[in-house]
Amino acid sequence: MSGTLIRWTRRACAAAWALCAVCALTAQASTVVPMDVKTLADDAGQVVVGRVASVRSYWADNPRRIESEVTLERVDYLKGRLADSSDAFTLIVPGGEVGKMRMTVCCAPELHVGEKWMLFLLPTYHTFPVVGIFQGAFLIQADADGVERVVSRTHGVETPVLGVGDDGFVQYAAAETADAREQLVAAHNMRLVTPQSRSASPVRYTDFVKQLAPVLTASRDYALTAPAGQPRIVQYQAVPLQMSRMEKRREAERSGDEPRPELRGAGKARKLPAGNQPKTAGEEGQR
Numbered sequence: 673m674s675g676t677l678i679r680w681t682r683r684a685c686a687a688a689w690a691l692c693a694v695c696a697l698t699a700q701a702s703t704v705v706p707m708d709v710k711t712l713a714d715d716a717g718q719v720v721v722g723r724v725a726s727v728r729s730y731w732a733d734n735p736r737r738i739e740s741e742v743t744l745e746r747v748d749y750l751k752g753r754l755a756d757s758s759d760a761f762t763l764i765v766p767g768g769e770v771g772k773m774r775m776t777v778c779c780a781p782e783l784h785v786g787e788k789w790m791l792f793l794l795p796t797y798h799t800f801p802v803v804g805i806f807q808g809a810f811l812i813q814a815d816a817d818g819v820e821r822v823v824s825r826t827h828g829v830e831t832p833v834l835g836v837g838d839d840g841f842v843q844y845a846a847a848e849t850a851d852a853r854e855q856l857v858a859a860h861n862m863r864l865v866t867p868q869s870r871s872a873s874p875v876r877y878t879d880f881v882k883q884l885a886p887v888l889t890a891s892r893d894y895a896l897t898a899p900a901g902q903p904r905i906v907q908y909q910a911v912p913l914q915m916s917r918m919e920k921r922r923e924a925e926r927s928g929d930e931p932r933p934e935l936r937g938a939g940k941a942r943k944l945p946a947g948n949q950p951k952t953a954g955e956e957g958q959r
Contacts, residue, residue: 706863707804708840709884713891715803717795717900718752719884720744720761721812723788729768738775740768742783750790750881751888752896763793763901765801779826781809788812790822793901795894801901807842812877820877824862832874834867836883845872 713719722744729740744761765783767775776782780800783789792808793801802808806826810833814820822833824844832845846864894900915923 706841707807709836709842709887710840710891712792712803712808713751713884713887715794716751716792716808716891717894717896718793719750719790719888720747720793721750721788721790722747722759722761724783724785725760727768727783727785729770731770737766738768738770738773740765744789750884751891752894752900754896754899757899761899763791763801764903766799766903777805779805781806781811781825788820791901795896795900796902796904798904801903810880813874815873821874822877822880823874831862831864832872833880834865834872835875835880837863837865839863845874 707715723746724742725745726743727740729738731737732739742763742765744763745759747757747759747761749757765780767777767780767782769775777800781789781802788811790810790812791801792803794803799805806824809824810822811825811830812820812822823830824833824842825831834843834845837843841863843865844862846866
């Protein structure tokens with residue numbers, strides 16, 4: 673993962689500042705290396721499926737940041753169920769909204785109350801708890817007939833998941849418009865395919881689970897004793913700012929410890945060639 677961008681926004685900021693933030697996001701958006709399902713499964717300590725019951729955002733310290741406590745209910749464990757696992761799961765994710773301040777992690781899924789998600793969770797994390805930021809997060813939605821189907825959602829754009837391809841990668845349906853397709857490819861390097869029918873539906877949730885089951889069973893076992901998706905404790909140490917040599921000199925001048933430097937060349941005697949010495953006042957009067 674490279675170039676992960678954490679973005680701060682404030683509703684009350686000026687329009688010019690907002691435009692700069694958008695430009696920065698466009699210029700620094702992450703380029704994600706595609707992961708096949710074997711890599712997703714091996715990197716995950718647990719794979720959970722549950723519905724978001726609550727999201728509570730708050731200020732955290734060291735460093736000062738916004739975090740969100742996400743509670744999942746009716747949780748099913750596709751991998752890594754612990755002896756004391758329950759049907760509720762609490763996840764701490766970076767980002768959220770407190771008052772007029774909002775923090776987001778580029779490409780990361782935003783979990784909203786009422787939504788059902790399948791999450792591949794890292795045992796511990798520095799940036800985001802989901803494997804591959806967005807690649808290990810799948811939104812499960814019911815269609816008009818009540819059949820649960822799988823999509824991927826990043827930056828508010830939902831892309832149908834068609835299943836696992838023969839190459840072992842999750843396949844996503846290409847968008848109907850070239851602009852949207854190019855945007856997704858540029859932003860995420862998704863494995864986009866054009867379905868035989870433009871009206872092709874996202875893969876059924878039950879079929880997707882069947883495709884993943886043998887890979888999850890054969891994946892790495894972390895022998896966890898605590899739920900996955902835990903933030904790593906990072907120790908931060910304040911380092912005093914060091915003044916540059918120029919700043920130290922200016923500070924000494926302001927405090928009077930060092931005389932101000934004279935103008936360049938001031939006080940230096942110039943030696944003129946013979947015959948070009950300046951005349952004295954007496955010599956001028958004899959002329």
